[in-house]
Amino acid sequence: MKQFSALLLKEWRENLRNYKIFWIPIVFILLGITEPLSNYYLPQILDATGGLPEGAVIELPDPEPEQLMVAVMGQFQLIGMLVLVLAYMGSIAGERRNGTATLLYVRPLSYVSYFLSKWLMASAVALLSVWAGFLAGYYYTAVLFSAVPFGEFLAFAATYSVWIVLVVTLVLFASASMPNGGLAAGLTLAALLILQLIHSLFGSQWDWSPFRLPNYAASFLDIGPDAVALAWTLALSLVCLLILATMGIWFAKRNRAKTKV
Amino acid sequence: MLDERTILLVLPILVLQLALMIFAIVDLIRNPNPNGPKWMWAAIIVLLNLIGPILYFVIGRRNY
Numbered sequence: 269m270k271q272f273s274a275l276l277l278k279e280w281r282e283n284l285r286n287y288k289i290f291w292i293p294i295v296f297i298l299l300g301i302t303e304p305l306s307n308y309y310l311p312q313i314l315d316a317t318g319g320l321p322e323g324a325v326i327e328l329p330d331p332e333p334e335q336l337m338v339a340v341m342g343q344f345q346l347i348g349m350l351v352l353v354l355a356y357m358g359s360i361a362g363e364r365r366n367g368t369a370t371l372l373y374v375r376p377l378s379y380v381s382y383f384l385s386k387w388l389m390a391s392a393v394a395l396l397s398v399w400a401g402f403l404a405g406y407y408y409t410a411v412l413f414s415a416v417p418f419g420e421f422l423a424f425a426a427t428y429s430v431w432i433v434l435v436v437t438l439v440l441f442a443s444a445s446m447p448n449g450g451l452a453a454g455l456t457l458a459a460l461l462i463l464q465l466i467h468s469l470f471g472s473q474w475d476w477s478p479f480r481l482p483n484y485a486a487s488f489l490d491i492g493p494d495a496v497a498l499a500w501t502l503a504l505s506l507v508c509l510l511i512l513a514t515m516g517i518w519f520a521k522r523n524r525a526k527t528k529v
Numbered sequence: 530m531l532d533e534r535t536i537l538l539v540l541p542i543l544v545l546q547l548a549l550m551i552f553a554i555v556d557l558i559r560n561p562n563p564n565g566p567k568w569m570w571a572a573i574i575v576l577l578n579l580i581g582p583i584l585y586f587v588i589g590r591r592n593y
Contacts, residue, residue: 287552291586294549298579301542308538354587366591412538 271378275385288355289393295351296401299343304336304408333409333416334489340405341428344398345482349435352397353456356390356439358449360520364527365448379521383444387513390436398432399425420489427485427498430505434478435460437509441516447526476500478508546578553582556590564591 283289306313311328360383363369372382402425406416416424438459442452467479474480475497484493484501553574557563563570570589574581 286590287556287586291549291552291582294545294552295579295583298542298545298549301545305538305542309535351583351587408538 272381279389296397300401300405357453360443423488431481445519478505
């Protein structure tokens with residue numbers, strides 16, 4: 269426990285000094301603000317960029333606030349996830365290359381504490397970013413259009429949080445198992461893309477998959493997901509998370525021999 | 530078109546982008562060994578809004 273808090277303090281300082289704790293949330297907040305704002309100014313933007321005949325009247329229906337929140341989530345699924353994967357791809361693999369690992373691994377190190385300290389810090393930054401981004405999007409949507417019911421919004425963001433923690437776990441597992449950060453990012457993105465593709469091709473009946481989490485999050489803003497399917501999805505996500513974390517700890521221990529001295 | 534309301538709405542975006550740029554520039558100045566020439570990264574950070582600082586933090590910092 270003492271070792272864990274020492275390692276967590278190290279992770280905290282590292283995230284503070286490489287500014288991850290500042291710049292990742294800022295990116296998510298910008299993504300959250302831009303979506304409602306660009307929808308609000310869409311008529312002016314169309315007007316300014318031209319291409320419409322003189323005197324044409326554009327009648328755009330106001331987008332539903334729920335649609336805007338789902339669009340913000342879509343941005344997080346693309347750019348946000350890419351940023352998170354690239355930011356944390358090197359957290360274990362990079363340490364083996366830049367010498368930090370040499371300082372750590374010569375001590376009697378608990379690899380459980382080692383992996384979990386990284387996992388806790390990365391998840392905290394990811395959750396901070398996602399919630400800050402969603403709240404910024406929620407606020408702008410409420411000011412410019414109308415508010416989504418706050419209870420529905422909380423359920424939506426909470427469900428999406430489970431998904432983002434799962435993604436962070438996958439990145440750390442990849443970082444522990446791969447020889448360098450680039451390959452770790454490649455493995456994570458390939459796994460996410462291929463599994464999502466398989467899911468959209470064959471998965472219309474797979475209601476219990478972790479890949480359904482973003483869909484279930486979005487449906488909280490609509491009629492709400494099926495409670496049984498959601499419960500099984502959450503249980504299965506927890507199992508996936510535990511498996512990935514266990515394998516990550518095992519790989520972190522096994523790959524210590526690859527450390528550059 | 531640039532009425533007070535628009536400015537108030539867009540101001541947070543400008544402030545946040547400026548903050549991101551400042552974080553990246555401060556880190557670049559203090560970085561002894563960036564992944565490429567410093568003047569190039571300075572130009573990328575300042576000229577490319579939003580993408581520039583992200584590129585620097587992800588690629589230029591050599592933390593992988």
